[in-house]
Amino acid sequence: MLFALHAMGVGLAFLATLARADVSWTATPFNPHSIPLAVRSPYLSAWLPQGAGAALNDVFPTFWTGSILGWAGFIKVDGAAYSWMGNANVAGASFSKAAQKSSHFTATQSTFVLSAGPVDLTVNFLSPVEPTDLVKGSLPFAYIALSAASTDGAAHSVQLYSDISAEWVSGDSGLVATWSTTTGDIITHQAQLQDPVQYSENADHTQYGSAYYSTRNTNNVTYQSGSDVSVRSQFINNGVLTNEQDTNFRAINDDWPVFGLVHDLGNVADASAPVVISIGHVRDPAIQYITAGNVLQDRSIYAWSQYGSVGDMISAFLGDYDNALTSADAFDAKLQADASAISDNYAAICALSIRQAFGAVELTVAKNADGSYNTDDVLMFMKEISSDGNMNTVDVIFPAWPVLLYTNPSLGYYLLEALYRYQESGLYPNKWSIHDMGSSYPKALGHNDGSDEAMPVEGYGNMLIMALSYTQKTGDLSMISAHVDLLDQWTQYLIEDSLIPEEQLSTDDFAGHLANQTNLAIKGIVGIGAMAQIASLLGDEEKASNYSAIAASYVTQWQQYAMSTSGDHLTLQYGESDTWGLSYNLFGDKLLGLGLFPDSIYEMQTAWYNTVTQPYGVPLDTRHGYTKSDWEIWTSAIVTDTATRDVLIQAVYDWAGNGQSDAPFGDWYETADGSADGFRARPVVGGHLAHVRGLNRCSVVSAHQNIRQLIL
Template identity: 35%
Template sequence: MYTIVIFLTIFLGFASSQTIPAAIPLTVRSPYFNSWLPSTNGVSLNGKWPTFWNGRVLAWAGFVRVDGQTYQWFGRNNITTILNATTTSYHLTPTRSIFTVSAGPAQFNATFMDPIEPSDWVRHSLPFSYLFIDTLLTTDGNSHSIQFYSHSYALWVTGNADNVVQWDTTDTTSSIYHEASRLNKQPMAETGDFAEDSTAYYAMAKQSGLTWQTGFVDDLINQFATKGALADTKDTQFRPITNNNPTLGLAIDLGTTKELSNAVVWAIGVVRDPSIRTVASAGIESRSTYFWTRYQNISEAIDDFLLDFPNAYDRANALDTKIMIEASAVSPEYVKLVSLGLRQTMGSMEFTTGNAKNNASDIKVFMKDVGVSGRVNPVNTMYAALPALLYLNASMVPYLLGPLLDYQSTSAYTNTFAAPDLGTTYPTALGNNTNTILGAIENSASMLIMTFAHALKTGDATMADRYYNLLKQWADYLVTNTLHPSGYETDDDGLRYPDMSNLAVKGIIAISAMSKLAKALEKPNAEIDMYKNKAASLASEWEKLAVSTSGFVTSTYGDSSNWIMPYHLYSAKLIASDIISDTVFTNQQKYYETQIPQAGLYGLPYDSHNAQRVRSQWLMFTAGTIADKTTRDAFISMVHAHAFSNASDAPFPGMYNAQSGKTFSLSGPSSPVQGSMFALLALNLPNKFIELPLYKRARKGAIAGGVVGGVVLLVAIAALVLFWRRRRVREKAVRKKEDIMPYVGVGPSAPGGHESLQNYIGNTSFDNGEVRPFTDLPHPDVNPNAKGTIPPPPMSASTDLQTTLQGSSSKSPSRTAASGTPQPFSPSRSFLLTNSESWIGMHSRRGSTSSLNASSVAPGSSSAGQQELFVEVQQLRREMEELRARQGADEPPPMYRHLDTE
């Protein structure tokens, strides 16, 4: 486990200023659990406080005592007898920030790790992080007396340090943890971006040498410096944070040693319950974080989090390795950008379940527009973050889009275009029904593109089918308004000009996406062709209007004195749309080659109307549209130049000055838009064949079976009528003979007859004459009470999971206590196989289709009608089997087996 860390210590050395971001992520797990190390003046864990994304200090600290001398390796203090340790190197991965520290004769690595769990949403939603010490070495090779100590203030739980806080310490069967919160919480309220209803936790697993204490910060530090241990005592005087800084401390005595046998691990977290207040079909509901579906209380969650550390480390290392190896195929700078951008993207979201906490299939995801507006599920931000979500696990996307789609499907929403968000102030998500026509084209196009991108990367059309009418409404709006957008604005600082080229092409690409959705869902050909032809004609017109005689795309039609970075062309690449000709991409690349030498130090502006403003997300989208490696890498270098500079002190912001690098108001520090750093990796994801949702295919099979069954029934009736008529003829002949011959009797036929027609129709049941599909999956046409619940979709192939077909007797989704990953809804047998970890089980539940044979005809019968019926039914049966094979009616019903991630 520790070999990699030792190697990093030896290999990396001290990081140069060119590879140091303005702020290094420490813990970025939720909108309210977010901490960074300012590093504009170099990397040093000590001598400065970690801060929240907005710059507010978080008094979190760490100390080590070696042979009686105490050193501070993290944070600050005012005690003169404490010496400063030295940070000698650091290394950044997508899930970890690793620092090598020297304290006297001791050297060790201090690692801050945010577990990103794309295939286990219970673990991913648990808002805790690890701080751990490993790879302890002594420079002289001798053993030394060594103790470690760390503490945290209660600053996580309120934006006003004058508020009174309370705290406590709990001793469980396997851990010791502190907790702190406001004495009087304010539900769903923020002060200075901090939640006023949260509880902070600091914990360690029980072990020999563990001590704890709560109280005035200086008392705890002096206690540790003097004794090498804490006093195991509680301070019970609840007070404001500004009054003698109430502090939560945990220490461990390693004894006399020269190396570690096990890592020293602290767990830190910030929990809110409930976490979101949102609109639902039954009214307003409060929702809890998804991890509660597995744990009965917070003690269980903390114990499990600490016990799982070795496995969590291995999973984090595997994910880091995968991402960094794939990114290294692009460039070394690109590796650093994806490593820096992932945590703030994932840390902006909260995975939730119903307040009852007992329904693991009830999943909704909410994103905060961190660093910008604070809105809930901001469409423009989600659009920029989409590449990271698709790459990690595209199955997250419908749960993020779902709350928006569900709300806008109700009568409460009256606009004919898509809303920009689900509410203006996180964590209250009550919908946005205001007249937001200025962003109508941007938002409608974003929603269509994101919906189709999810379907394309997963092969699952469930969400698109459920909300098809709403998506169609938005597509129709774009058909009418996108080519000549007038009275609309872009997401970029509200630019508003008539005939903006980049805005128009985004709408055209969205119409193309709609045509592909309609085709995948087997809508009428006229409807498919209408969107396809309209997109093609609009694209052709757009190229004539938007492309200058010199070949570059102008900012507005016909004005070659201005230009635009048409970053929305990236979406055409992402959804495999050829609606925009290759010539546009080629000529635009040539134009970039002429502009790069003239660019500011930190990049090209996205629009010549705003020539001093750069947005990192659009630079990276643009890089994804460029075929030439040199030109593409120049755009990557532009983003890297600012991200790894001291031009600003903001945590990886999305917008800044092209020349100075200084940020603007609402520049987006710690913004989820940096999921755009995965734009190039997302383009490498395989496109799936999009299947109809299973309930639609099952219904089609049932209908096909019903039609064939009806034909069989009609033929059988006709044959029986023919048999009856011929039998009447024979009976008349017999009666004539009986008039001549004495009665000798005719014995009755032996029991025989024909197999039930149900066996020929297949796996279809009949109820009062109605043909029903195999299973009642939650879909409006099948279950009218299921509105707003998206069946759990399949995990994305990008998570490197494999689909297998194997036996199961279950008909419905199930969940085990071992994992909280939503049960995958299997849309098709054609789901791609990617590696050895299997997680979907399917099993065929076929009805009996025993064929008739000679014994099924009454023995001794010479009826020509029965023989003809037998032949006819056999022929129809063969034709029916062929029809079923062609139509997929023989697909088995969905079966589920849980993905065991334990």
Template identity: 35%
Template sequence: MFWQGTTAGWEGIIVIDGIIYEYLGTGLQSLPPLANVKTASQLAVSFDSQYSNFTIRAGPVDLVASFLSPVIPRDLCRTSIPLSYLQVSFYSTDGQLHDVQLYSDVNAGWISPETNTTLNWNLFEGNSAVNGSGNATSSPSTVYSWVLSQKNQYDFGEQQDFPQWGNFTPGQSENFSFQSGHSLDLRYNYVKRLQLSNVLDSDYRGAQSKEPVFAFAHDFGSTVSGSALYTIGTVQQNVIRFLTSDGLVPLQPWWTECYGDDLFDLINFHYDDFATSQAKGAKFEAQLKADVQAYYSSFPGSLYSNSTPSTLPSYVNSSGSEDGTDQFGHTYILDSSNVYGFLDPTDFNGIAIPDVSEAESYYAIVALSARQVMAAYVLTVPPTLRYSNSSSITSGEPLLFQKEISSNGNMNTVDVIFPALPFYLYANPQMLKFVLNPLFHHQENGFYPNGYSMHDLGTHFPNATGHVEGNDEYMPVEESGNMLLKAYSYYKFTGNTSFLIQHYSKYRQWASYVIQYSLVPEAQLSTDDFAGTLANQTNLAIKGILGLKAMSFISQVVGDLSAAANYSATASSYFTQWEKFAIDPTGTHTILAYQSRGSFGLLYNTYPDKLLNLGIIPQSLHDMQNDWYPKISQIFGVQLDSRHTYTKSDWEMWTAATCAPEARRLFVNSLAHWLNNTSTNLAFWDLFKTVGTGGYPVGGPTFIARPVAGGHYSLLAMLKTGQNSQIGTAPGGFIQNSTQALTESRADYLDISAASVSLQTTKSALISAPTSGLFNVSIHTRAVQ
């Protein structure tokens, strides 16, 4: 399933002693009933930051299908490769030899869902086309690749979020056969004969016309175990169109700088790199687990426990509602007739989901988020410019482009980068610089006329054409405050003063705007633009105030001490006034907008104060909010604000990082509870209802698979604050040679295998797109017995 719900076919069959078991896809259900065809049974599903693993039983053999999209953000060369892996391993459960074959095919829906789009395809042995029919070589050193493309390509165009240019490629090799053709005919003939004909279908057509599929089959003979490896993904040469002083220029993907610009060399490298990518992914995974453990060791509060959840003891309640005592000795009530979730029966405040440790819940959230964050980005080679001396374009450093997945496809949206900030700061702060540099290039070279920060780099990915007329979405306080906070965050986590010096005049321009308009912001949009325009937004104002405090530190770093004093004094004065405007007359919580008594909302914009140690927000304000959130919590968390019953998971995790352990646990465990019980059936949503079944907001926007999931790393970013985890660079920039990826600077990675977390349900299991939600296709494979 493509991230927005369009289906794409991937069929998987394992043959055991002549009995056919379908373990992936549903293609065999369209065939006439056959006595030797069965459906394999799924035994378990697990995931971690790297893998989605499916354990399946097929008679006397168990099979594990492991989908791997390596998350290695400090290795930008490998990160830039737009291909993912599927490893299919099997073993005999009775210890006996069995005759085993594996079959896999993909359909043309991976490259285009449309009927009227004619496609071309071919099979390649290495970089040579296999024309006509005949037996393929059995050379174990050769990768075989199906390569699909649209006959009439439109560079830098998308249709239903599918790219209209590039090659989709899936692949393989030794002891195999191949075939392309009509899905029904090809699959029926395979299950009857247990072999493919090594023939290519030359009737080029659309994905829905006599559905074309592209198949490989492996024959393992009599064995007790074996495995096959496939890779799959989109490869494009011109990947981004970028407005520069030289006009609109096409940008090459960063992998061309690392591995050369030949498609088949890239496929070969990636296929042969499986073990190395596994090991690098395992290091990230091991560090992620270690850091989650370290956070909960450093900031445990009274509620953290390493104990394994067990059956909870119950107590008598005459109302008949479900109730009990959690693992920490707190009594709770869950009344299914209301929407308030788990409640403390003494005061009916919300409590955390009672049967799961917070550390386990948090690990599950960040592990599930990792691939989703990385999938939204493309790394490119910077342009070589004749007419610009831009400090934001540096030879040897990549540019990073983000797609605003699902909401509108904007590029490098400032308020989509901002919620993902914790992931950057935790995983690789240099990526923050690389994603901000294209924005600075436009605004420092006369491509944006307004005095506040631009909203995005272009209306629709992959076209970074900017807004030379200044008609981007109007969020001036939001985006200006965001840019100031991101700039100081980058410095705080890297110690890189040059980034502040290079863009200081632009920071001063934005700060001047924030001084004028942040304390009492006019009716305008905030980052939560789906909720509509609102005047005097409490949360928006505090972002501007914190942005000014960050600006005071920026000025101090660059040596402009008088400006630093002025910015600091203004921020402090504004905060004193803000407190009078923003706190409800009851004194129990902040309000959504100055004029709206009784309203409320998540005060997530106070998180940067704690993260960056800005020193504006007193602990008493955090304590007040900490006591308030349990009073308004519901079964799937705390709603975003009092206007609606939905919430946003990124802002919930930002808010959690500002809370004391009891309220923090409420946020973390309710999000994990939503993951396991939501009625949603697509990739991780960041906008969902806190009531009912935790479903999609009625009539609301569809926020699927977005990179704002980086906000879930809020607690881990807190752990790394001030460590200045700056990445060293090899001489000559980020490339050491044409085949060697970026050197990892962190020596504290643990070299252990990636372990997995079991899902209680499979509703939110994620198999992430390799990059940017782009799917043209190639598939490659080689059998290893």
């Protein structure tokens, strides 16, 4: 059943209201499918699954895959124990559940308030987003801050407990873990596999490195490691831990070893100063990268260039909490102000997308011959989370690109540079742009056999569009000048194949191969237009004029091929008038300001979307009823009236909170009933910032300085 947008706008809003999850607490800006808790890297990624609604103490947090991460919390108030996080069943100990009063998320923080008798506990999870500070931005740690306040005017005795389990170190709970606790100025629990395997994964969890759970060592902190029942019951029954360490190393699922911390707040009346705990996962080296000559290079997270040990990182991270909170509040406020200029619902979508997008990347440096870190050699790597685990996938970076333009385009430079270097090494045998830097994170080994997934027009177009948009945003010519020969080579292919694309995949590869794709041709033509501008920026006006003329000619011919016989919409495939799809690749034309496609095309498509909108948006194309949230938002950024824009945004907003999934923001779902089609936690949600990608005006430092830091 098709819905006319303007006629059915009220009805759609009503349907969406009925579909949204109802919870017993105040959820702002809404209750999403899953709430980010500690999300800083592909391996530090903890979420609170919601579905139709789950309080912080209804379920255990999970890894982005959905596997449980043991993370539990209890509070004692005047001797009475309450759980505030996790779903622990502690034999031999009596406790109640604190009542959740509210949940609230911003771009960087998730905050819960729970009532434990006469005391309210505020729990703040902060995953810093520091896009212009490469050291802070690369630290794989997150904060949890706890504060208690009396609600009846009287002072109450309060003790706070939290722990993590060894589940944080592997995707296989049958493997043996080891652990230790260090004390001093900081108490740190550390856990890892007994037999780690470098550069390997199990169920998308890393199989090497260590998990860390730390807090400052004051005279009111106690700690303990041991089985989940023994450590948790010790606190519930006594309000204190024993400062003892379990040395019986064993399988993760054998009496479930946990690592607990207790803070005794004493008598609390007014809101207590926050108790701050850090959680992180560190491995070194982080990335294996193939270089010219087929030499494999070990790369470390950028923060190692600043710190000599993990202990130094933890100390600096805990000591920086006040600054981190101030910075996070400023980032949250800036994004809220920018995005709410479109709508409050759009601002909520953007806020939910930020940590997920940045949680898929790691910023790295290589070492010099003497073992020092080379901060002139910075590369960033992105995991294609959930869809296949590839590294620096071009057609995943591309939809995520708006979040990089908004926060710091230089991060995009570091992502693309890893691809450029490999393509120019001579190791890759195909003529087209490589699909990805490796089939299995964290091994960026390229595809020397040329067996990567072929997406010729898609890849070429993406790389050219991103190269020009980076240059336009920063004024930095280094990317296009260093790689102009490769960019020009790719343009030649687009000239050959983008007007009438042969049968091939687009980024929506799950939909299958298709020849003569209207939307794919748009990308190729925009890519040619982008190269014209690149040539002009580099002073080659003859080439610029030639490519501009070709792009303009292709647009004229494309209109004849792509128009339906009814003249009211673009087809999915040339010559198939009954087909149609989201022409989201027109966003590239608007992003770059090329003006290749006439206004009439945008106006026609806007009117057409009004006739085919379903309760959860416009289907991707006529082959299926599903859509993708990134392309819905990109389309909303190019339609010609705000009513259509807002309905497309509303559809994504309604999907994100309809209670039909408990996975981190999925970008692939059915438009008719809002059911999920499988993707979760992918970085492509960075594309949701399409409306704000140009708001920050940046001045870039010299391309030859070690930190390509932009001042917003």
